[in-house]
Amino acid sequence: MTNYLVTGATGLIGRHFMREVLADPETERVWVTVRPGSRDKLDRMARDWPNRDKLTPVIGDVSEERLGLSEDVVQQLRGRVDHLVHLAALYDIEADDEANERINIAGTANTIALAAEIRAGCLHQVSSVAVAGDFAGTFTEDMFDQGQRFPTPYHRTKFESEKLVRDQHDVPWRVYRPSIVVGNSRTGEMDKIDGPYYLFPAIQKLATLPAVPFVAPDLGDTNIVPVDYVAQALHELVKRPGLDYRTFHLVNPEPQPVLAVFNAFARAAGAPTVATTIGGKFGRTLVDVVKFTEHLPGVTIARDALLERLGIPAVLLDNMNFPSVFSSAATRKELAGTGIDLPRLEDYAATLWAYWTEHLDPFRARRHRGPRGKLDGRHVIITGASSGIGRATALKVAAAGGVPLLVARRQAELEQVRKEILDAGGKAAIYPCDLTDHEAVHKMVEQMLDEHGHIDMLVNNAGRSIRRSIRLSYDRMHDYERAMAINYFAAVRLILAVLPHMTQRKFGHIVNISSIGVQGIAPRFSAYVASKAALDYFSKIAAVEMHGDGITFTTIHMPLVRTPMIRPTKIYDAFPTKSPDEAADMVMDALINRPKHIGTPTGQLINAAYNVTPGLTDAVAYQAFRVFPDSAAAGGDGKLKIGKGERHLGRAASALVRLTRGFHW
Template identity: 50%
Template sequence: MQRERGATAAAEESRMNYFVTGATGFIGRHLLERLLARKGTVYCLVRKGSEEKFEALRERLGAPKERLVVVRGDLARPRLGVAPAQLAALKGKVRHFFHLAALYDLTADAEAQRTANVEGTRHALELAEAVNAGCVHFVSSIAAAGLYPGVFREDMFDEAEELDANPYFRTKHEAERIVRTECRRPFRIYRPGMVIGHSRTGEIDKIDGPYYLFGLIKKMRQMLPPWVPTVGLEGGRINLVPVDWVVAAMDHIAHKPGLDGQCFHLTDPAPRRIGEVLNVFARAGHAPEMAMRIDARMFAFVPGAVRQALASLPPVRRFVNVLLRDFGIPPELMRLINYPTRFDCREAERALKGSKIALPKLEDYAWRLWDYWERHLDPDLFVDHSLSGKVKGRVVVVTGGTSGIGRAAALKIAAAGARLVICARNEDELAATRKEIEAAGGVCHTYKTDLTDAASCDAFVQQVLADHGHVDILVNNAGRSIRRSIALSYERFHDFERTMQLNYFGALRLILGFLPAMAERHRGHIINISSIGVLTNSPRFSAYVASKAALDAFSRCAQAEYSDQGVSFTTINMPLVKTPMIAPTKIYESVPTLTPEEAADLIVEAIIERPVRIATRLGTFAQIVYALAPRAYEIIMNTAFRLFPDSAAAKGIKGMREAAQAPTSEQIAFASLLRGVHW
């Protein structure tokens, strides 16, 4: 008898054919894998223009044409636009009709969502009726609950609230209503949570939901070491479920008898708050975690009218939009920060009991999601990150372009196809650099200029504008450094004057000269080579650091004035670089330094990315420590000041033997620990 029942079940399954809409979508293609593991034929609705995509999917699944059959049609047409002959061929053959096709996108416009989600569902039900489908399986969404404040059960529907908060909420709710009221076939409804990548492969096909926050996490990782605590928002609870668990649960429930007419929440029974989720992915991406999380609900005491009035102010609106744009976060996502709904999933749990289909913990597979995003979906992967894409055919001015960092940067920029302009005081060095660039096929224009002389600066600006019409990128690289303690500078006021004259006034003169044309064209980029000393307050460099700090301060002010005119300012707080400028200080021969080529790479990064600031993690950390504990930081720097004496040159002693300035092991260890800082 048992053998007969087994044979009957096998025969029944062999006649179990499927129809699937949205088969090439994210959930659909994973469901196909499950259905193909069973017996029977799977018919897939494929619209015109998606045949190649479907064939690629067929090849990936290794499915023969007789088991994975194309049915041509369109969501926007009655009965999905399936031809009468094919309707006749399908009639009575479809046991399970899965309607997955929809527009799952909070950012899509209302009309597109209505066409796909509402009308598409109505047309799908028409087809299911026409082919006498055994059971319709409709994939709805937790969005059908809108922003219901509290626990939303599987038997609840009309209780949904605030559906007009987003067209996606409204259209998913209406689509489910159509199934509940118009479907003439047996049906089952599935409401998945926010579907994320595959828990074993990390695969996902687009940025959505929590993935919008990955860019923010990445920026945090770039700015700070992973052990630095940060402050963030706690927010509401978001319900995340991996796609492989969703399709496994759906496949199991669909084939279990006696469940028609029910709704199933494919959700996490213990969802995490947004702050917790961010920290899980921060750990996966080796970024700093939010040690303190502020509950966004604490701002609820502010009347809604006041919040709305503040949000509508042009400066506030612009600030928020710029911030969201920089982090790649759509404004629609901000509505979900205080997401108020929890989902009871007891019916789904009861249906899955004994199936061994368990929801995996986010902590166990978050690293796979991050890895897949970073390798395949990170928006930075699709941006032209080549230097050539940013400078080819454009006028780029590099001051101090014949030596050290400037020369290394000039070679790279010219090789990328820029119309390079370099200036320096030495004609022979200018000629030699130009010859090298032109021999490599680049374009280089040279101008003899003394940036410490106002008249020479003005003449340079006028000549460049006359010769080239405008400047696209200005790299203020030329500079002078003096390593001397203040005690030895009482009678050397000219040290402060000459560093300020070149490092600040010379650079400022060029900025003021080229800036009007940049603003008029609404395009321009000014890159100022500053120093890590501005962030670390390096002793013995008071003249140099003060001049660079002045340029930093000017840039911050200028950013505020020109941010809406297409002109960008970037400050590079350059660490210690091995150039002729530091050659007189012999201790630098024994401590870690950047090469000019490595320093030039930072300039290349500035040109490509156009950030406000480029600094080492040590420089940023030093600034944070100084802000939080200035007295403790003062002790550290005073220790360094006493550990590293003034050089013989700074003391005015000539002819001292080299051995007398050999660094001690303590000095080398300290300089290595705080790599890149000027001592």
Template identity: 50%
Template sequence: MTHYFVTGATGFLGRRLVRRLLERPDCERVSVLVRESSKTRLDRLTEDWPHPERVVSVLGDLGADGLGVDPATLPSAPDHVVHLGAIYDLTADEAANEQANVAGTANALAFARDANAGLFHHVSSIAVAGDHNGRFTESDFDLGQRFPTPYHATKFAAERLVRRQDAVPFRVYRPSAVVGDSVTGEMDKIDGPYYFLPALRRLASLPSWLPLASPELGKTNVVPVDYVVDAMAYLMHREAPSGATYHLASPRSQSLNEIASVFSAAAGGPRIRARVPIDISGRMRKLGRALNANEKPRPVKKSLTGALTEIGIPPQLLPALNAPVDFDTAQTEHALTGSGLECPAFADYAPVLYRHWAAELDPDRARRQRMNARTVLVTGASSGIGRATALQLAERGANVVLVARRAEELDAVRDQIRAAGGKAASYPCDLTDDEAVDALVKQVLAEQGTVDMLVNNAGRSIRRPVAASTERMHDYERTMALNYFAPLRLSLALIPSMAAQRFGHIVNVTTQGIQVHAPRFSAYLASKAALDEFGAVAGRELLAEGVTFSSVRVPLVRTQMSKPGASAYRMLPSMAPEQAAALVVRALTHRAPAVNTAFGSLAGLADTLMPRMGRLATHLAEFQARPETAPDSMHLHPRRHPLVAVVSTATRLAWRPRPKG
């Protein structure tokens, strides 16, 4: 029976290789080196592995002498020490690469020696070939090559440590640039050619029949992860002398033009049909070296670096973009004879890689999703505009997160959506409670994964004249608490996660009243104006982060909130909640900075062009001609016939002497 000891088992290669080892009938135990901080992750992986009872976690660290593991604590000497632990990242700095790749390998070798291991399997990389120009066989190692990045240099140094020791028999595996699974497309991070997929996706806007021409970009070598893992699992158990080395690479290097063309076609765009007889690969390497030099950066260099970073291409990638090496895989192919394993052609599995990237890894995927793939949080969702908005969003397939104070009514909306086949979850919360909002955001993000869009709808309205409010400061405070500070707090809590996914849209349901400055609503309109202006400013600041804002300025809507003052406005046109909700959904769909009614836009324009006339007309028509509805303020403005009120007030204003000077 076989005992394996594995470093890097939770990584992309490692977790797949451990699965293969556990599937072997002769596997007795897989001891996995794990740090305390990664133990929970290992436990989750173990649940999905076959024969989880064979997995034993061993606390330690690549950075510790002998991995920080006492071999005496193991039940037996490992038959195989599989060293996968390393940094596989071209963007990591020199110190990080040195610590993980070189020091980590030295510590793993020391452990294997002290544990009297049977065989040390070192996972190196074709990066050890550096900038060697020409054929590089499995028997080649130090040919005087130079190294474009710290990753390349430290992978060479790590393999040299393995080759120079003779305490433990060893084998070396050199994967090329590892991409996703050739069958499922699964990949765990953006790396290598994946950095260029956003640019290639944009080519999909061109007609697929359009022939493209490109200069010579150079070549590289990519290999799917399933081939690397399957080949390793086979070669590990095959008879071979110590020092046997295997190139787990494509037998034929792929030109970057070919990779770009195949990925563009997978995205629905045109292929590269012609080559411009200009080789720019050398210029790209030269530019990369200049951008990554340690000299003091100048504005032009900073600008180029910034532009590449915004596009999503790390400047550290450019020096290593083109690999002029031809990797000979003859020995590996011979060793795999009879296994049925061979590296598939890139063109055969590239569409699978692209589809997985577009669905799971594209940094802009949230922006490109349709409403039926979005999660939308709606406040005040238990009734009125919020409830109607939630129902309309659910009809469009959105996952609706319902928030309001009244749990029973909120659950009723949730159940109605689910009964109709929609997706919804309810979260009762008092939005004026700081701690409750913080807990709400944590729970929603943990359970829903993300919030793509937020509708700040919950609000409170107070209709009372200023003269009756001079001793009622609490009216303004409680209105600001719910109408401004609550949505502000919720927005600020969700903006970081929206910016992290490079997309988010926040709709603030405000009011047409801030365009007409309706009298008696000073507390309500001031709070809504504050929210409106916050969205306008934040939308300009966060535009490059992908987070945008809309203000939906609704007129009078027939809801419970407007009911107390409805009698004073019964002659004015009003909206049903469903009509107002349609405006909110339009804002979510089109993401315009403001959604106004025709009357609101006209009133705002008139107020800008004729401010004094607007002030007078509003005072007469909206304040003097309309009755009070708040019982405690009726004595300040006793009920008069509207015509009497307007004529009397107009006469008073006209007769009043104008101030001099």
């Protein structure tokens, strides 16, 4: 019977290896080191492992002496471990020197020391073909230090950690060098983006194009193997006697052209494939031109922005292919007759692609799956949902298959809106909340996530409008504070509350209902328009910062809409306005198509006029300011009277209303 001590059991190779070891009838006991914070993760994984009674977790950390194991555990292990399998490592070509050295070098040194102390039968170091660095030519299993150079800290620290194992004489050792490890060839299971997976977002975008073969430069060769093959081969080589002080390459015996790998996944995705490669001097020149862009600041920014959008780290450009060809003759000889065969990528590429699209695609939350349209199944927060634009939008979202999460202060009115939606066969949930209350907003968002799992979109519709000239506001600072409290601070508060969730999912769309007044000069709306303008510019900046996280923003410069908010301003009885239903159509356009901006021709014209002739625009707006007086309710003289049911405006006022349809005067 055989006993094992395993580090890195929760990693991709580790958990596949654990299934093999625990299923082996010759296995008696398997101790696994696990950090305190990963104990729950190990327990979840172990539920699917066979013979769990053979498993003994021990709290430890490879970055600490003795792997952080207690004295009692060390005593328990002494003389009982036949195989110490060291799988714990940091694999990240973007990680810095400090992180790589702490895990890969110090972690290996600590493991070697423990192996000697507990008198382990053999130390099995899972290294990597990265130790070959920039070596050009055939790299055999007997080769190690060939004067190669290392392009990243990962390459260097894998070499140095393997060297530590080779140079010590206290414990017999074996070294295993996998190439790029992809998911399980049968299930597709994978836990991180690596190797060819970096190409997947680009392939997914190409899948939307006609399947016309194209030409590409020769990108050289790579080498990938599925994790189930690695785990099976590793288990077989670990337990087999007589193999100490040898190295095994767990690789594809034939180099795989990068473009052939690309084509295998492109076919799985239904994307165009590369029909012809441009090789030789011209092909290398094209690749060199792309690499040269790192020396051109303006081009570099554009290139890196594109790579980030595709989820491809810039460092991958220099590490996409292997200059080495990895010989695996000795490994294949040992595995002959065991039934452990390396499957062809073409036979399991579709399995990997399907798993990636379902579980690993960082932008999978963006994909639409509902049969009723782009909003089908989307959870959409709508503030100010008890009446007006918010209510009309909620009804339309629900009719499109979305789930509006209705927010307003008055619960009874929200209940009525929800009833309308439910009666029509839709779904909705209500959340009475004072959006000026920081704690209440965060509790509301937590409740939404608990009840619905995710939030896709947010419509910041709740607002307060104040129509009063500045000369009547000298002692009314509270007007500006109230406007900012609901129109700006409340909206930003809610945005900040949902952004962590949206950025984690790499998807979210936020619609802010602004005002046509921001596009021009709206006299008497200094409090209202300023608060909306603040939100406009917050959103512009947020859209830039959140671009890489897949969060998008739409600003709607809404014209005058006949809602309860404008009812107290009787002068607007004489103005042509949009209905809440028409305004909701603009919001639906923002949710479905997600443009940067939605407005009206009038708003665009006024904005252009101010930008081109600001002085003249000020003069014209001043005349309008004189034509439309402050209402009596605002503290003005109210000389322009609007009788009940009447629409009497002066000639100049009527002309301005027609000329600037939808504008707030």
